[in-house]
Amino acid sequence: MEPEPVLSRDARTGETRAQIGIEADAAAVDAAVRAADATRDALADRPRRAALLRAAAQAVEARADALIAAADAETALGVPRLTGELARVAYQFRFFAGIAEDGAYLGVVVDPPDPAAVPPRPELRRWKVPIGTVAVFAASNFPFAFSVPGGDTASALAAGCPxxxxxxxDHPETSELAAAAIRDAAVEVGLPADVLTLVHGRQAGVDLVRHPLISAVGFTGSIPGGRALFDLAAARPSPIPFYGELGSLNPVLITERTAAARGAETAAGLVASYTLGQGQFCTxxxxxxVPEGQAGDQLVATATEAAAAAVPGALLDARMREHFLAGFAARAALPGVRTLVEAAAAPTGDVPQAVRAGLLEVDADTLDGGELLEECFGPVTVLVRYRDMAGVEAVLARLGGNLTATLHAEPDEPDAARWISRLARFAGRVIFGGWPTGVAVAPAMTHGGPYPATTTPTTSVGGTAIDRWLRPVTFQTVPPELLQPELSHPS
Structure with missing residues (x-):
């Protein structure tokens, strides 16, 4: 079978822009993996890795115009959004450069010998080493921050993993340009360009997960696609960790007091959040x-007005557009569901692929679960009207793992602390009085959660993202002079 061409398409029109290359066959995937794996020794130098990450930041900044132009054409996310996303990438590279340089992530522990311990304890020295060559799957909705130059790549390189x-x-040209920037940065600091290699194609992803030299996988995408790869990783002769971010509903609880005190403000914030980027954020x-009663009714009315006025826009590709419209229609047809604003195709002269945001409402007592409790990728949210907090609990009890959960309550409400604790049971990040869209790159950030939000209780954003690409090794009674300097200090 002839390899398929890799095509760049215009997200606004669906038209082909250019052929970027051809999809990688098994031989090409093998060559890419082996080339990357051959750089492991070169990446062992921590100062050199830090220099690479800083050079990568400078490289993407220097090529910002070309990167943003390609990404805007391929994703329709808009120049302002993509400009901010690329700035995040540069910050993230420098952030992980500092982590690599500092070395605290190594978690060095030295236990002196203790003959009196039961059983007697020999001298033990432990630290963390790179897990090996890793595979990273680029995300559709973040052509920079969760793709070739994204957090998985930055944290893996910081850990010493090719x-x-x-x-x-959806963005092959952008991927090629970003990969070239990182590879050129590697050469600039004296590292092989193959510390990062790039492949295209659906089957290439399968071959990548199965490759015996791949030691871990980072993935951001859909539940079906991620679960298929997760199962492949587990079924290998030597199973490997699969760090997948798969799906999240990101529930929000608005109390009656907040609906009464700040209903209009809360409704406006909600609509701005769920329509941001045409609803294509994982958060x-x-x-x-939303509570029943007058305050809740007014909040819903305000949200309905704002949703109806939201500017239509293109989704990332025609397939996602079709899935969004079909998903909205299926949810709107469920028993007890009321359509407040109908999502629909909204073609314009410049954006024939555009869609209009939707808004649905259902009573908590008649919420039948199923699709209403599953993520619908695109600009839609479901308002669930509850009578009392028992109704809230009944809904929350049916939710799976989530990246985020949000509480809009007044700080002095007697049950606010209890609801914060309740939301933390199934979410990796709990927000009070804000909105979940927007994930800060910071040491305390958690961008993960119980399955299906992620496949492991780890984060893909923030300093501890580096831990996914490391494994602990303990050295017992090894003379310090035979060890790395970080481990060789006297016990």
């Missing part, structure tokens, strides 16, 4: 608990 990226088919609030 990276093979599987480009996303989009997809289910919102």
């Amino acid at each position: 990276v093979v990226v599987k480009a996303h088919p 989009k609030p997809g289910l919102v608990l």
Whole structure:
């Protein structure tokens, strides 16, 4: 079978822009993995890795115009959004450069010998070492921050792991340009360019996960696609960790007091959050608990007006557009569901692929679960009207793992602390009085959560993201002079 061409398409029109290359066959994937794996010794130098990450930041900044132009054409996310996302990438590279340089992530522990311990304890020295060459799957909705130059790549390189990226088919040209920037940065600091290699194609992703030299996988995408790869990783003769971010509903609880005190403000914030980027954020609030009664009614009316006025826009590709419209229609047809604003195709002269945001409402007592409790990728959210907090609990009890959960309450409400604790049971990040869209790159950040939010209780954003690409090794009674300097200090 002839390899398929890799095509760059215009997200606004659906038209082909250019052929970037051809999809990688098994031989090409093998070559990319082996080339990357051969750089492991070169990446062992921590100062050199820090220099690489800083050079990568400078490289993407220097090529910002070309990167943003390609990404805007391929994703329709807009120049302002993409400019901010690329700035995040540069910050993230420098952030992980500092982590690599500092070395605290190594977690060095030295236990002196203790003959009196039961059993007697020999001298033990432990630290963390790179897990090996890793595969990173680029995300559709973040052509920079969760793709070739994204957090998985930055944290893996900081850990000392070479990276093979599987480009996303929605932005192949952007992927090639970003990969070239990082590879050139590697050469600039005296490292092999192959510390990062790039492959295209659906089957290439499967071959990548199965490759015996791949030691871990980072993935951001859909539940079906991620679960298929997760199962492949587990079924290998030597199973490997699969760090997948798969799906999240990101529930929001609005109390009656907040609806009465700040209903208009809260409604405006909600609509701005769930329509941001045409609802294509993994942290989009997809289910919102709103009280019954006058205050809740007014909040819903304000949200309905704002949603109806939201500017239509293109989704990332025609397939996602079709899935969004079909998903909205299926949810709107469920028993007890009321359509407040109908999502629909909204073609314009410049954007024939545009869609209009939707808004649905259902009573907590008649919420039948199923699709309403599953993520719908695109600009829609479901308002769930509850009578009392028992109704809230009944809904929350049916939720799976989530990246985020949000509480809009007044600080002096007697049950606020209890609800914060309750939301933390199934979410990796709990927000009070704000909105989940927007994930800061910071040491305390958690961008993960119980399955299906992620496949492991780890984060893909923030300093501890580096831990995914490391494994602990303990050295017992090894003379210090035979060890790395970080481990050789006297016990």
